[in-house]
Amino acid sequence: MVLSGVTKRFGDVTAVDGMNLEIRDGEFFSLLGPSGCGKTTTLRMIAGFEYPTEGSVRIQGREMGLEPPNRRPVNTVFQSYALFPHMTVAENVGFGLKMRGVGRSEIAERVARALDQVQLAHRSDARPSQLSGGQQQRVALARALVNEPAVLLLDEPLGALDLKLRQAMQVELKELQERVGITFVYVTHDQEEALTMSDRIGVMNEGRLLQVGEPEAIYERPTSRFVADFIGHINLVTAECAGSGMVRIGDGAEVAVPGVQGAGGKVTIALRPERLHLTAPDADIPAGANRLRGVVRRRVYHGDGFTYEVAVAGTVLEVRTENTPGLVRYEAGSDICVYWDPSAANLVED
Amino acid sequence: MTGRWISRLLGLHSWAVYVFFYAPIAVLVFLSFNDNRLVTVWTGASLRWYREMLENDQVLSAIRNSLIVAGVSTIVSVVLGTAAALGLERFRWRGRRIFDGLLYLPIIIPDVTMAVMMLLFFVQVFGLVELAFGPKIGLGLATISLSHVAFNISFVAVVVRARLAGLDPALEEAAADLYADRRQAFLHVTLPLIMPGVLGGALLALTLSLDDVVITSFVSGPGSTTLPVYVFGLVKRGVTPLINAVSTVMLVASMLLVFVSLIFQRGDGKVPQGTRQ
Numbered sequence: 001m002v003l004s005g006v007t008k009r010f011g012d013v014t015a016v017d018g019m020n021l022e023i024r025d026g027e028f029f030s031l032l033g034p035s036g037c038g039k040t041t042t043l044r045m046i047a048g049f050e051y052p053t054e055g056s057v058r059i060q061g062r063e064m065g066l067e068p069p070n071r072r073p074v075n076t077v078f079q080s081y082a083l084f085p086h087m088t089v090a091e092n093v094g095f096g097l098k099m100r101g102v103g104r105s106e107i108a109e110r111v112a113r114a115l116d117q118v119q120l121a122h123r124s125d126a127r128p129s130q131l132s133g134g135q136q137q138r139v140a141l142a143r144a145l146v147n148e149p150a151v152l153l154l155d156e157p158l159g160a161l162d163l164k165l166r167q168a169m170q171v172e173l174k175e176l177q178e179r180v181g182i183t184f185v186y187v188t189h190d191q192e193e194a195l196t197m198s199d200r201i202g203v204m205n206e207g208r209l210l211q212v213g214e215p216e217a218i219y220e221r222p223t224s225r226f227v228a229d230f231i232g233h234i235n236l237v238t239a240e241c242a243g244s245g246m247v248r249i250g251d252g253a254e255v256a257v258p259g260v261q262g263a264g265g266k267v268t269i270a271l272r273p274e275r276l277h278l279t280a281p282d283a284d285i286p287a288g289a290n291r292l293r294g295v296v297r298r299r300v301y302h303g304d305g306f307t308y309e310v311a312v313a314g315t316v317l318e319v320r321t322e323n324t325p326g327l328v329r330y331e332a333g334s335d336i337c338v339y340w341d342p343s344a345a346n347l348v349e350d
Numbered sequence: 351m352t353g354r355w356i357s358r359l360l361g362l363h364s365w366a367v368y369v370f371f372y373a374p375i376a377v378l379v380f381l382s383f384n385d386n387r388l389v390t391v392w393t394g395a396s397l398r399w400y401r402e403m404l405e406n407d408q409v410l411s412a413i414r415n416s417l418i419v420a421g422v423s424t425i426v427s428v429v430l431g432t433a434a435a436l437g438l439e440r441f442r443w444r445g446r447r448i449f450d451g452l453l454y455l456p457i458i459i460p461d462v463t464m465a466v467m468m469l470l471f472f473v474q475v476f477g478l479v480e481l482a483f484g485p486k487i488g489l490g491l492a493t494i495s496l497s498h499v500a501f502n503i504s505f506v507a508v509v510v511r512a513r514l515a516g517l518d519p520a521l522e523e524a525a526a527d528l529y530a531d532r533r534q535a536f537l538h539v540t541l542p543l544i545m546p547g548v549l550g551g552a553l554l555a556l557t558l559s560l561d562d563v564v565i566t567s568f569v570s571g572p573g574s575t576t577l578p579v580y581v582f583g584l585v586k587r588g589v590t591p592l593i594n595a596v597s598t599v600m601l602v603a604s605m606l607l608v609f610v611s612l613i614f615q616r617g618d619g620k621v622p623q624g625t626r627q
C-alpha cells in the first residue's frame with residue numbers, strides 16, 4: 001500500500017499534510033502521534049470514508065481514487081467497535097460475506113472459523129450488548145478478518161479497555177496478525193503499545209509524518225526533536241559544533257558526538273537517560289567515553305529503578321539506573337561523574 | 351398535623367384532576383348506550399345507536415373516507431418524512447439550514463392558517479390547470495390527503511430524526527466498510543435501527559390524520575366528508591346519541607393506536623447501543 005503526497009484539508013484545518021508512506025505486505029504498521037495529529041483522518045482516507053484533497057492512495061497496486069469504502073480491499077476495526085446492535089454476533093461477523101454474495105453454508109463455515117479464532121464460538125447467538133468490552137472488541141476483529149482483506153485498519157482498538165485487558169489483547173492481536181499474515185495498519189497514541197507490537201512505526205505530528213522505522217530505530221535513533229521527546233524520556237541538549245566529532249555544551253565542556261561536522265553551528269543532541277551512567281567523580285570509566293562532572297540535584301525512586309537529576313556543564317541531565325542488587329545510591333548534593341559512550345548520543349533536528 | 355392535611359389535600363386534588371379528565375369520557379360512553387332520542391334523558395340500555403350508526407350511509411362513508419385519507423397520507427408522509435430526516439441528518443448540502451427551519455413550519459403554524467393556505471393553493475392551482483388544459487378539478491379526497499401529507503411530513507421527520515441523531519454514524523460506515531452499497535447499508539443497517547422511529551412517526555401521522563377537523567373541512571369537497579368533520583356537522587344540528595356512539599368508536603380506535611405505539615416504544619428500548627459517543 002502506498003500513500004503519495006496525501007493531504008487532507010477541512011476548511012482551513014490541514015489534518016494531514018503531504019504524507020508519503022509505503023506499507024509492506026504482511027507487516028504490522030503503527031501510526032503513532034499525539035491527539036489531533038491526523039491519524040484517524042489518514043486511516044479514513046485509506047478506508048475510503050474521506051477522500052484526499054491532494055495525493056493518491058494505492059492498495060495492491062490499484063489506484064483508489066474516489067472508490068467508495070465497499071469497493072476497497074480493506075476492512076476497519078472501529079474504535080467504538082460499531083457492531084450492529086440488531087444482529088447477533090454471528091450475523092455481525094457474516095455481514096461482509098453476505099453483502100458480497102457468498103453462499104449461506106460457506107458464510108456459516110467461515111463465521112464459525114473466525115469466531116473460533118477469537119475464542120467466541122460459544123457466544124455466536126448473543127447480541128453485542130450482552131458482551132463485555134473485550135468480547136465486543138474481538139467480535140469487531142472477527143467481523144473484519146473473516147473477509148480476508150488485503151489490509152486491516154485498526155483505530156485505537158484497545159482504547160476503551162482497562163489496562164490488564166489491554167495488555168492481554170496486545171499480545172493476542174500481535175499473535176493473530178502473525179498467524180493470518182494480513183497487513184495491519186494500527187493507529188495509537190500509546191507509544192509503548194506501538195513499540196511492543198509493531199514491525200514498523202510511523203510517527204506523526206500536526207498532520208506530518210516525521211519518521212518511519214522499526215521500533216528500535218525510532219527509539220534509539222530519532223531524527224527529530226519531536227520524535228525523540230514523544231517516545232520515552234530523553235535529554236535534549238543544545239550544543240555548538242566544535243570541529244569534527246566534537247560539540248561544546250553549556251559552560252564549554254566538550255564531548256564527542258559521532259556525525260558532527262564543521263564548527264560553530266548549533267545542534268541538538270538527544271541522550272536516553274538509561275544510556276547515561278553515574279560513578280564517583282574520580283572513578284575509572286571505559287576508554288573513549290564522554291565524561292562530565294556534576295552534582296546530584298534530585299533522586300526519584302520508581303521501584304524498578306531510580307531517576308537522578310544531575311547538574312552538569314550548565315545543564316541538567318536525567319540519568320536512569322536500574323534497581324539491581326548492590327547498586328550504589330547517590331544522595332542529593334553529592335559530587336558525581338556522568339559518563340556515556342559517544343554512540344549513545346544522537347543528533348536530532350529541531 | 352398540617353403535614354397530614356397537606357397530603358390529604360394533594361390526594362384529593364389528584365382525584366379531582368382524574369375526575370375532570372375522565373368523567374366526560376365516562377359520560378359520553380355511558381350515554382352512547384342510552385335508548386332515548388334525547389341524549390340527556392336515560393330510558394334504558396341498548397345498542398340502538400350503534401346499530402343506527404352501522405345502518406347510516408353517511409357515517410359509513412365518512413368512516414371509509416377517513417380511513418382512505420389516513421392510510422394514504424400516512425404512507426406517503428412516512429416515506430417523504432423519513433427521506434427528509436435522512437437528508438437533513440446525514441448529508442451536507444447547500445440550503446440545508448434553511449430547509450431545516452422550514453420543515454418544522456407546519457407544526458408551528460395554526461391549523462386555521464394552514465387550512466386557508468392549502469385551500470387558496472388548491473383553488474389557484476386548479477384554476478391554472480383549467481385555464482391551461484381545460485379539465486375542471488374539484489376538492490375531494492385527493493386534496494384532503496395532500497393536505498394531511500403536508501403537515502404529517504413534519505411530524506414524521508421530527509420523530510425519525512430524533513432516532514437518527516442517536517445513531518452512531520460509524521454503524522453506517524461499518525456497513526459500507528463491509529461491502530454494503532448505499533442501498534444495502536440502508537436496508538440492512540439504517541432502516542432496522544430507525545424502525546421504531548419510523549413506526550412511531552407513522553402512528554403519529556395516522557392519529558393526526560384521523561383527528562383533523564379544521565384543515566380537512568376547508569379542503570374537502572362534496573361527498574368527501576371525513577368522520578371528525580361529519581361529527582362536527584352533526585353537533586351543529588343538535589346532539590343526538592348517534593354522536594355519542596360515533597365518538598365512542600373514535601375514542602376506542604384512538605386508544606388502540608396509542609396502545610400499539612406504546613408497545614413499539616417498549617420495543618424501542620430493546621434496541622440498545624448504537625448511541626453516539
Ligand SMILES: Nc1ncnc2c1ncn2[C@@H]1O[C@H](COP(=O)(O)OP(=O)(O)OP(=O)(O)O)[C@@H](O)[C@H]1O
Nearest residue numbers: 010013014015034035036037038039040041042189
Ligand atoms: N470532519 C472533520 N471536519 C473538520 N475537521 C476535522 C474533521 N476530522 C478531523 N478534523 C481535524 O483534523 C485534525 C486531525 O484529526 P484526527 O481525528 O485525524 O486526529 P487523531 O490523530 O486521530 O487524534 P486522536 O488521537 O484524538 O483521535 C484535528 O485537528 C481535527 O480537528
Ligand SMILES: [Mg+2]
Nearest residue numbers: 039040041155
Ligand atoms: Mg483518532
